[in-house]
Structures are given as C-alpha cells and as structure tokens.
Amino acid sequence: DGGITQSPKYLFRKEGQNVTLSCEQNLNHDAMYWYRQDPGQGLRLIYYSQIVNDFQKGDIAEGYSVSREKKESFPLTVTSAQKNPTAFYLCAISDRRNQPQHFGDGTRLSIL
Amino acid sequence: QKEVEQNSGPLSVPEGAIASLNCTYSDRGSQSFFWYRQYSGKSPELIMSIYSNGDKEDGRFTAQLNKASQYVSLLIRDSQPSDSATYLCATRVDGSGNTGKLIFGQGTTLQVKP
Numbered sequence: 001d002g003g004i005t006q007s008p009k010y011l012f013r014k015e016g017q018n019v020t021l022s023c024e025q026n027l028n029h030d031a032m033y034w035y036r037q038d039p040g041q042g043l044r045l046i047y048y049s050q051i052v053n054d055f056q057k058g059d060i061a062e063g064y065s066v067s068r069e070k071k072e073s074f075p076l077t078v079t080s081a082q083k084n085p086t087a088f089y090l091c092a093i094s095d096r097r098n099q100p101q102h103f104g105d106g107t108r109l110s111i112l
Numbered sequence: 113q114k115e116v117e118q119n120s121g122p123l124s125v126p127e128g129a130i131a132s133l134n135c136t137y138s139d140r141g142s143q144s145f146f147w148y149r150q151y152s153g154k155s156p157e158l159i160m161s162i163y164s165n166g167d168k169e170d171g172r173f174t175a176q177l178n179k180a181s182q183y184v185s186l187l188i189r190d191s192q193p194s195d196s197a198t199y200l201c202a203t204r205v206d207g208s209g210n211t212g213k214l215i216f217g218q219g220t221t222l223q224v225k226p
Contacts, residue, residue: 031212040120042200042216043156050212058213090155097212100146103155 003027006091006104012112013078013085021076021107023091032074033092033101036060043090049074050097078109086110115139118201118217126225131188133220135201138182142203142215145177145184150198150219160186191224198222 007022023032031050035043045058049068063082068074078085088108092101115138125131133147144163148156162168162175162184174187184203188195198219204212 033212033214040218042116042218043202043214044216045213048212056211094212098144100158100161101212101214102158103148106155 004091004093004102004104006089006107008107009105011107011109013109014112016080018077018079019109021078021089021091021109023074023076023104025072025093027093027095028071029093029095030071031094031097031099031101032068033094034058034064034066034074034076035090035092037088037090037106046076046089116201116203116215116217118199118220120218121221122223123220124223124225125191127191127193129191129224131191131195131222131224133186133188133199133201133222134183135185135217136183137201137203137215139203139205139215140179140182141205142182144204145175146202146204146214147173147175147184147186148200148202150200152197156200188222191222193224193226196222196224 005024013019033048034046037043044060046064047066049055052071065077090106091104094101117136147160149159150156160175162177168175172189176185198221200219201217202214
C-alpha cells in the first residue's frame with residue numbers, strides 16, 4: 001500500500017537466529033500493528049503501538065519483540081524462542097485507533 | 113475467546129452473478145466491521161467498512177450489518193473473474209475499550225468462473 005513499506009519481501013531464518021522485519025510509513029499515522037498469517041487462516045495480532053515509545057502485546061506475542069522509537073518505524077524481531085516462525089507477516093497502520101487499518105505488502109519468513 | 117466465523121469455501125459463482133459472503137461474530141461489543149480482499153500471495157486490501165445497521169453500497173459492493181443477529185455480509189454484484197480472491201471479515205470493539213485491535217475471520221475464498 002502507498003506509504004507503508006515492509007522489507008525484506010522474503011526472509012530466511014537459520015536455527016537459533018534472531019531476524020528483524022522492517023515496517024516504515026510516511027503517512028504520519030499514530031497506530032501501527034503487526035499481524036501473522038498462516039496458510040488458510042485469518043490474521044492474528046502480535047504487537048501494536050498507538051504512540052511512540054509505547055507498545056502492547058497482542059494475542060500471540062511470545063517469541064517476538066518490537067520497538068517504537070520513531071513514529072514512522074515499527075520493527076518486529078522474531079527471536080529464536082519462536083519455534084514456528086514460518087508465516088506471512090503483515091504490518092498495518094491507521095491514523096487513529098478508530099480508523100480502518102491498511103496493510104503493507106508483507107514479509108514471508110521461512111526456516112532454512 | 114472472541115471469534116469471527118466465515119465459511120472457508122470455496123464459493124463458486126458464474127461471471128455476472130451476485131456473490132454473497134457471510135460472517136458472524138461473537139462479541140456483542142463489536143461496533144466496527146470491515147471487509148478485506150486478499151489476492152493469492154498478496155496482502156489484504158480494505159474494500160468496505162460499516163459501522164451501523166443496514167446496508168452500505170460502494171459500486172458493485174454492498175455491505176450489510178445486523179447487530180441484533182451478529183452477522184455482517186458482503187454482496188458483490190455482476191461478479192467478475194478479477195473478483196476471485198479470499199475475502200476477510202474483521203471486527204473491532206470501539207469505545208473506551210478500543211485498542212484498535214481487529215479480530216479476523218479465516219476468510220472465504222471466492223471463485224468467479226467465466
């Protein structure tokens with residue numbers, strides 16, 4: 001989506017490795033979200049942030065970490081503690097919490 | 113556990129027909145409802161949002177909301193092969209408990225046959 005950039009598009013993780021997925025936005029939106037999608041399933045919320053320097057756990061936060069040091073950036077780290085990381089990771093943004101969310105193009109993470 | 117339920121399909125309709133996609137939800141606190149379209153291998157794209165009971169029309173798409181029965185539906189008129197995709201229903205609890213969090217169904221796959 002315009003204004004939301006996720007990178008890389010594809011990522012491979014080795015056993016015991018931490019990897020970081022990037023989400024950047026230039027729309028000056030307050031709220032940012034990370035979702036995970038597994039094949040044939042809906043999206044599940046990992047973490048979300050409504051303002052800079054603040055974030056909350058979603059439904060499946062175990063094995064993941066985030067930071068929100070800048071308004072435009074909300075990186076997601078998939079740690080070695082996440083034993084089943086293979087999935088499609090989607091970053092979403094909204095102007096305010098009561099506005100619709102729009103998604104980036106996603107990152108596909110696989111295990112080597 | 114707050115849930116959003118959709119029939120996974122596939123729902124197959126001929127080109128030019130009306131496609132009807134349905135979604136039920138369990139949380140009566142849900143106040144905002146969204147339909148996203150997701151093409152294979154791509155990210156979801158917002159196509160409709162609805163906040164009050166009744167119908168909301170946008171081009172060939174009509175969203176219908178019935179809060180008393182806790183269901184929301186999406187009608188696609190004059191279906192085209194390009195409408196073939198997975199349609200995700202999502203709900204949100206608004207008001208003082210609003211965290212912006214969306215609850216998604218698993219999606220319904222629509223196939224429009226020429």
